[in-house]
Amino acid sequence: MTTPTTAAAIEIRGLIKDFTVGLRGVKLRAVDGLSLRIPEGQVFGLLGPNGSGKSTTIKIILGLLEPTLGECRVFGVPSHQVDSRLNVGYLPEAPYFYRYLSGTELVRFYARICGVPSERREARVREVIEWVGLAAAASRRVGTYSKGMLQRIGLAQALVHDPRLIILDEPTAGVDPVGSAEISELILRLKAQGKTVLITSHLLAQIEDICDHVAILDHGRLILEGRVAELVGQKNRQALIVDTLPPAELEALRAWLAERGHALSVEQPRARLDQLFLSKVSRPGNAGGKEGGA
Amino acid sequence: MNAPTRTGVPFSFGRLLVVAQNTFLEAVRQKLFALLLLLAIGLGASAQLFREFNFGSSELKFIADFGFGAMIFFGSTLTIAATAQLFFSEIENRTALTILAKPIWRTEFIFGKFLGVFAVVGVFCALTTLLLAGLLFARESALMEAHPEAFEHGRIIHYADVFVAGGLQWLKFGVLAAFTLLVASYSNTNLFTVIMGFFVLVVCHLQYLARDAYAQVASVPLRLLVRLLGYVFPNFQVFNVADQVGMGAGLNHLMALRIGGYGLAYIAIIGVLAVYSFRNREI
Numbered sequence: 001m002t003t004p005t006t007a008a009a010i011e012i013r014g015l016i017k018d019f020t021v022g023l024r025g026v027k028l029r030a031v032d033g034l035s036l037r038i039p040e041g042q043v044f045g046l047l048g049p050n051g052s053g054k055s056t057t058i059k060i061i062l063g064l065l066e067p068t069l070g071e072c073r074v075f076g077v078p079s080h081q082v083d084s085r086l087n088v089g090y091l092p093e094a095p096y097f098y099r100y101l102s103g104t105e106l107v108r109f110y111a112r113i114c115g116v117p118s119e120r121r122e123a124r125v126r127e128v129i130e131w132v133g134l135a136a137a138a139s140r141r142v143g144t145y146s147k148g149m150l151q152r153i154g155l156a157q158a159l160v161h162d163p164r165l166i167i168l169d170e171p172t173a174g175v176d177p178v179g180s181a182e183i184s185e186l187i188l189r190l191k192a193q194g195k196t197v198l199i200t201s202h203l204l205a206q207i208e209d210i211c212d213h214v215a216i217l218d219h220g221r222l223i224l225e226g227r228v229a230e231l232v233g234q235k236n237r238q239a240l241i242v243d244t245l246p247p248a249e250l251e252a253l254r255a256w257l258a259e260r261g262h263a264l265s266v267e268q269p270r271a272r273l274d275q276l277f278l279s280k281v282s283r284p285g286n287a288g289g290k291e292g293g294a
Numbered sequence: 295m296n297a298p299t300r301t302g303v304p305f306s307f308g309r310l311l312v313v314a315q316n317t318f319l320e321a322v323r324q325k326l327f328a329l330l331l332l333l334a335i336g337l338g339a340s341a342q343l344f345r346e347f348n349f350g351s352s353e354l355k356f357i358a359d360f361g362f363g364a365m366i367f368f369g370s371t372l373t374i375a376a377t378a379q380l381f382f383s384e385i386e387n388r389t390a391l392t393i394l395a396k397p398i399w400r401t402e403f404i405f406g407k408f409l410g411v412f413a414v415v416g417v418f419c420a421l422t423t424l425l426l427a428g429l430l431f432a433r434e435s436a437l438m439e440a441h442p443e444a445f446e447h448g449r450i451i452h453y454a455d456v457f458v459a460g461g462l463q464w465l466k467f468g469v470l471a472a473f474t475l476l477v478a479s480y481s482n483t484n485l486f487t488v489i490m491g492f493f494v495l496v497v498c499h500l501q502y503l504a505r506d507a508y509a510q511v512a513s514v515p516l517r518l519l520v521r522l523l524g525y526v527f528p529n530f531q532v533f534n535v536a537d538q539v540g541m542g543a544g545l546n547h548l549m550a551l552r553i554g555g556y557g558l559a560y561i562a563i564i565g566v567l568a569v570y571s572f573r574n575r576e577i
């Protein structure tokens with residue numbers, strides 16, 4: 001007997017999705033026999049090259065597409081049922097929202113659709129907008145937002161009803177390194193609150209930093225899945241970082257290690273470019289700039 | 295495995311209204327109403343031209359006919375264009391993705407869209423009807439002064455009927471909007487939807503001709519086909535009661551009520567079909 005709390009956040013079994021493309025009805029298999037289980041509380045990265053079926057999988061999870069075969073459950077509820085989406089927040093890839101609404105109006109609209117009770121609605125809308133760092137631009141029309149700001153407002157609408165599962169399709173596409181570091185931070189905060197996050201991204205360094213688990217798709221097939229630490233960690237190697245040694249001392253160290261059967265490789269450690277960028281660029285408190293009302 | 299305990303998501307009229315409100319707001323902010331205002335001004339200005347003709351009380355009938363004619367023409371165009379635009383802006387901008395990923399029934403979405411468009415067209419009908427009634431009233435007053443002998447029994451225009459006739463046009467536009475939405479629910483392009491919308495408009499306006507013409511045709515299958523067409527497409531001519539608002543006994547209100555019911559029934563049936571077709575749509 002399963003109860004909703006023990007059901008996985010997402011459970012996919014034998015999922016196949018065919019698209020009919022072209023006039024002759026040629027079939028294109030976008031997802032090919034995918035099975036995945038994402039337990040609650042995990043940050044799960046779905047990786048893969050362009051066209052490998054990540055977005056298609058996500059749309060099936062959300063009930064926006066019907067699977068050709070196989071089944072998909074969200075918190076134990078089949079994803080074609082409306083109530084499977086009660087606890088899900090979704091940020092689509094390259095989001096584009098009602099451009100004639102202001103940021104606040106947009107988030108309020110989604111809050112009303114999600115049934116956030118009216119007495120809590122305004123406070124919640126303000127809270128999520130502040131959370132994603134758009135407070136300064138909240139009264140501007142969404143049509144005037146930059147790409148990164150659209151991602152942020154998209155994140156706000158995905159979070160407004162405080163869902164247990166958050167699905168982010170390339171949340172950092174088009175976002176600058178500062179912004180994408182902030183989005184990483186946001187995701188880690190969501191994880192700390194016990195939320196489940198499913199994220200796709202082509203920024204593998206970021207995925208590595210925030211995800212517990214990853215799965216890699218290629219041509220719709222699952223080719224690798226596991227814990228990030230286990231997949232990328234080199235268990236039998238260590239890096240020691242020392243001040244620059246004079247050549248003689250380095251040779252002595254190498255000889256000392258060789259006696260004990262260890263190899264030494266010497267490299268100049270480099271700061272990662274993103275870390276350099278983050279340390280040089282001023283971090284604005286709010287991405288919206290100075291214009292716009294409070 | 296037992297089914298997980300669920301709260302379930304009941305159909306919510308509130309959510310439907312939120313969608314409708316947003317659709318209406320989009321129309322407002324896209325300056326659709328500025329266009330309407332322009333139309334209204336044009337209508338008023340052209341009515342001024344007819345003052346020169348001065349053909350007595352039959353002039354009033356002319357103004358009424360002209361006014362309703364303009365309302366039907368611009369209203370139909372507006373209905374088809376606004377329905378297609380307000381629906382496809384959701385699909386093309388992929389806002390439909392975000393909204394349908396929320397716990398919302400597609401039924402609520404489609405009927406919300408419909409209600410939003412219906413409200414836009416309603417504002418149009420209200421404005422033009424008001425304008426027309428104002429024009430008629432002003433002209434009638436002027437004529438009463440010039441030719442008191444023609445108005446022995448007081449005013450000849452039944453103003454309440456002008457509004458009833460306007461309301462019936464609104465319902466007719468509602469049927470047209472539902473048809474356009476049905477096409478949009480499976481169509482992939484805005485243009486195709488608009489063209490089909492006009493096609494439906496023409497068929498609905500002219501189907502009575504076909505019915506009359508083919509009533510005498512001997513060929514049974516053809517007669518049945520035309521008969522069937524008559525059931526599938528409503529007869530838009532029945533909504534045109536404008537020629538009864540002017541002279542004579544005025545509008546038969548029972549009749550108007552029945553026409554209203556006819557319109558509502560079509561809206562409901564076509565709306566349900568649109569929902570059914572949209573349910574299977576891949577977003």
Ligand SMILES: Nc1ncnc2c1ncn2[C@@H]1O[C@H](COP(=O)(O)OP(=O)(O)OP(=O)(O)O)[C@@H](O)[C@H]1O
Pocket residue numbers: 019020021028029030048049050051052053054055056057093
């Ligand atoms: N509506 C559709 N009709 C036909 N083919 C589609 C449709 N949607 C996706 N596809 C095809 O399915 C395959 C998978 O697409 P999908 O968008 O899921 O890839 P993705 O992994 O998200 O890629 P990206 O990293 O570029 O976002 C692609 O070959 C794509 O062309």
Ligand SMILES: [Mg+2]
Pocket residue numbers: 054055056093169
């Ligand atoms: Mg994608």
